[in-house]
Amino acid sequence: MLRGREREQAQIEALIAHAKEGQSGTLVLRGEPGMGKSALLDHASHASHASHASHAARAAREGGLRELRGTGVETEAELPFAALHLLLRPALDRIGGLPAPQARALAGAFGLADTGTSAEDRFLIGLAALSLLTELAEDGPLLCLIDDAQWMDRSSAEALLFASRRLHSEGIAMLFAAREGFDSPGVPELRIEGLPRRPALELLRDHAPGLGPAARERVLAASGGNPLALIELPRMADALRDDLHDDGEPLPLPRRIQDAYEARIAVLPPDTQTLLLIAALDDAGDIGVVVRAAEALGADAGALGPAERAGFLSTAGGRLAFGHPLMRTAAARRAAYDQRVAVHRALADTLGGEQDADRRAWHLAAAVPGRDETIAAALEGAAGRARERGGHAAAAAALERAARLTPALAERARRLALAAESAADAGALEQAQVLADQARRLCDDPQTRARLAGLRGRIAFDRGAVHDAHRILLDGAASIADLNRAGAALLLLDAVRNAWYLSDPTALAEAEARLGALPLTPQDGLDGFTRAARAMADFLAGDLDRALPPFRELIAVAMAIPSGGAALRISICSLAGISGDFDNGLAIAQSVIEECRADGLIGLLPLAQAVLAIHQMYLGRFRDAVTTAAEGRRLATDIGQTHRVAHFESVMAMAAAVRGAEDECRELAERTIAHVGLHPVMTLVGWAEWALGLLDLGLGRFEVALARFDTAARGPLRHQIMPIYFAPDQIEAAVRLGLPDRAAGALARFEPWATAARHPWAQAVLHRCHALLADDDATAERHWHLAAEAHADANRPFERARTDLLHGEWLRRARRKNEARAHLRAALETFDRAGAHPWSERARAELRAAGETVTAGAPDLIALLSPQELQVARLAATGATNREIAAQLFISPKTVSHHLYRAFPKLGVTTRTELARLDLL
Secondary structure, rough: OOOOOOOOOOOHHHHHHHHHOOOOOOEEEEEEEEEEEHHHHHHHHHHHHOOOOOHHHOOOOOOOOEEEEOOOOHOOOOOOOHHHHHHHHHHHHHHOOHHHHHHHHHHHOOOOOOOOOOOOHHHHHHHHHHHHHHHHHOOEEEEEEOOHHHHHOOHHHHHHHHHHHHOOOOOEEEEEEOOOOOOOOOOOEEEEOOOHHHHHHHHHHHOOOOOOOOHHHHHHHHHHHHHHHHHHHHHHHHHOOEEEEEEEEOOOOOHHHHHHHHHHHHHOOOHHHHHHHHHHOOOOHHHHHHHHHHHHOOOOHHHHHHHHOOOOOHHHEEOOEOOOOHHHHHHOOOHHHHHHHHHHHHHHHHHOOHHHHHHHHHHHHHHHOOOOOOHHHHHHHHHHHHHHHOOOHHHHHHHHHHHHHHHHHHHHHHHHHHHHHHHHEEEEEEEEHHHHHHHHOOOOOHHHHHHHHHHHHHHHHOOOOOOHHHHHHHHHHHOOOOOOOHHHHHHHHHHHHHHHHHOHHHHHHHHHHHHHHOOOOOHHHHHHHHHHHHHHHHHHOOOOOHHHHHHHHHHHHHHHHHOHHHHHHHHHHHHHHOOOOOOHHHHHHHHHHHHHHHHHHOOHHHHHHHHHHHHHHHOOOOOHHHHHHHHHHHHHHHHHHHHHHHHHHHHHHHHHHHOOOHHHHHHHOOOHHHHHHOOOOHHHHHHHHHHHHHHHHOOOOOHHHHHHHHHHHHHHHHEEEEEHOOOHHHHHHHHHHHHHHHHHHHHHHHHHHHHHOOOOHHHHHHHHHHHHOOHHHHHHHHHHHHHHHHHHOOOOOHHHHHHHHHHHHHHOOOHHHHHHHHHHHHHHHHHEEEHHHHHHHHHHHHHHHOOOOOOOOOOOHHHHHHHHHHHHHHHHOOOOOOHHHHHHOOOOHHHHHHHHHHHHHOOOOOOOOHHHHOOOO
C-alpha cells in the first residue's frame, strides 16, 4: 500500500486504462531521491494486471499488459545503448522483422552486427525502438517502465524519448522515473512531492511503531515528507544508538539518507562490505563478475547472504540489484580511494573477454592515478566502438577521459578534438565548446587545427553566433593556409555560407577573395564549390549575368547524380532558389527525401524537407508545402534540430497568407522573426516579411502591403533573393493604389533577374508587371498576350491564376466582359483548388461585376484533413500498406490506421479503393 499517493496512482492507472483501450501515452515521474518513484512504477506493474485497482482500472478491459522494465545504471552511463538494450532484451528476436535500415541500426547499436553508424543514425535507432515496441504491442497492450532515467546513457535516453513522442494509437504506456538531470522535452511530467503530514505519520508508524512522540516529530520535520527518509532515519537511530534529539544542525536530504545507509553498512561483516563496494562500482548486475572480483580480493562469495538479508542486494532473476540507488551510492562513497582503486583493478582483471573490452577500459581508467598511454588507447578504442554504434555521447566521454590519461601533448590535443566532435554530434554543444577550446590551447598539428576551426565555427553557428562563426572560420583558414590548403578552403567555403546567411556582401567578398587566393588544383575536388562561392559573391554584388550560370551548372550536376551523396545533392538543391529553377530543385529534393526514407537518414531528412517545402511553396503547391513542413517541423523538434523549426514555420506562414488565415500567418511569421533575433539567418526574415505582405495584399490592404515591401526591400534583405521574388507583389500593390511610380524600384530588381534567369514563369510574371505599368492599352494588351504565352510553358498555376485575375479585371474595365469572364473563371478554379480564399473571393466579385452568376465553391474536403492525415491518405491511395506507410513517415502502423480512420469520413469514403479514385493533390 502506498500512503498519500492517490493522485499519482490515479494518473498512472488512467494511463494504463488508455493503453488497454488501444491508446498510447507517456509520463515522467520526477522527484528527488526517496520520494517513492520506484514504488509508483511497482504500483503501475500491479495495476496493469488488476481490473479493480480504481475506477480507471475498472473501466479498462480485462487482462494485463505485457511488461518491459529497464533502468539507468550510473556506472553504465558511458556505455552506448546499455539502458535501451536492457529494456528491449526480451524483444531482440523480433529485430529481423523491422524495416531493413531500422534493423541494421538497432543491431549495430546493440553490438549484434558490424554496421557503421553515423552521428545522425541515433534517431533511426529511436525509430527502430518505436517499431519494435509497436511489434510487441500487436500481441496486446504494453507497459514500459524505466527507473533511474537520469542515469541512462544519453544514446538510450534520446532513442526512448524519440519513440515516446511518436506514440499515438499503439496501446503502449511508457513511464519514466527520474530525478533532476533527465531532460525530457515534449513529454508530460508528474512532479512527486513530499507526503502530507497524515500519510507521512501513517508511514512512520508502519515502519517504526516504537518511536517516541518527540523522536517521531523530529523525523517528520527532518524528512520533509520524503518516504525513504521516514523509513530510514529511525533505522539510522537504531544503528547509532541515537534517540534523534535535535542537535540543531540537521543535514540536508538526501545526504541524511545516505548517512543512514552508511551507518547500516558499517555494521555488516567486512567481506559483505567489500562485496557491496564491488557491486556498487560495477553495477552491471552480473553475479559471476562480482563474485570473481570478490574472490580476487579475498572475500568469500557467502558474504552475499548478509547483504540480501539487510535489504541492500537482491539476486532475483539471477542478477544483482540494489534495493535503492542511494544504497549503491552510499556503498561507493564510504570507501577510501585505495579501496576503490583495488576494486576497479579486480573488476578489470575479471572482465577479460572481448565483449567486455569497453567496461574493462573504464575500470582500468578509474584504477590508474596518473597518465597511461596504454589505457588511453584502450579508451579511444572504446570510443570508436561507441561511435560505430551511434553512441556519440559515450564516445565523447571516453575520448575526454583518454585525453586526460595521455602523456604526449599532441596526442592529448588530438583526442580532445575528437571528443569535441563526438560531443557536437551528440548535440552537447556546450561540452563540445569546452573540449574544443582545451584542444586548441594544446594543438600544433595543422590537420587538427583545421578540424577544430571547422568544429568551433559549426558550434558558434548552431548556437546562433553567426558573426562569431564567420570570424572563427576566417582566422582558422589563415592559420593553416600554408600547410593545409584543402582544409583552409573548406573553412572558407563555410565562411562564404555564413556570410550569405548574414546577407553581408562585405564578409562574403572577403571570404571568397581568400578562397580565390588559395593555390587549389583540380585534384582538390573543390572546383564546383569555389565557383558557387564566386557566384554568391557576384549575386550579392548585383552581377546577375555572372552569378546565375554557375548555379544552373551545379543544379545540372546534382540532377545527373542518380543516388548517393544525399547531403551534397540537397546542399546544391538549396541554390536552385537563387536561379529560380524550382522544377529541377523539386525533383532533386524529392529524390533526396526518398533516399533519406529508404536508408533511414533521419538526421538529414529535416534539411531535405525544408528545401522541398520551399520549392513546393514557390511552385504554388501550398498544401504540399504545409504537409511537408508540418512533418519536418515535428521531426526536427523530436530530434533536437530546433534551428530548422523556423524554416518550416516561415513556409507555413506563406501558405497561411495565401489562405487568408491572418492569425495563423502573423503568429508563424512573428515567431520566425523572433527566432532570427537569436539566429540571424536573413532568408527566414525574407519569407516572414513576404508572408505578411502577401497576406495584406490578398486581403486588400494595399497600402499596408506596399509599406511593408518597401521597408523590407531597403533593409538587410536587399542583398537576398526574396526582394526579387516579392517585387511583383510590390508592383501590384503600388498599381492598385494608383501609385505606379512607387513600383519603379521593384521592377528594377525583378527585370534584370528574370532576364538573366530565362525561366518561362519569370518571363510571364515580368510581362504581367509590364502590363500593369503600361501607359497605353496597346502596350498592355501586348504584354498580357506575352504573359499568357509564357505561362503556357511554365509550371506555376498560382501565378498564372493571378495573371488571369489581373488580366480579367483589366478586360472588364475595358468593357470586354466576355473575354474577362474566361480569364476570371480560370483564376477562380485555381484559387479554389489552392484554398486561396481571399483571391477566390476577389475573382468571384469580378465575375459578378462581369455579369456572371457565381455560386459558392464546393466544399474543400481535403482542407478538412490535417497535414499528416493528408500525407497518410495520399500514400494509402497508392496501394501502400500501413506498415509501408509507417516506415516512410517514421510513425507506427497503428498511428497510420488511426489517421485513416479519421480521414475516411472526412473524405466521404469507406475503402481504400474509393480513396484511390479521389484527387488528393
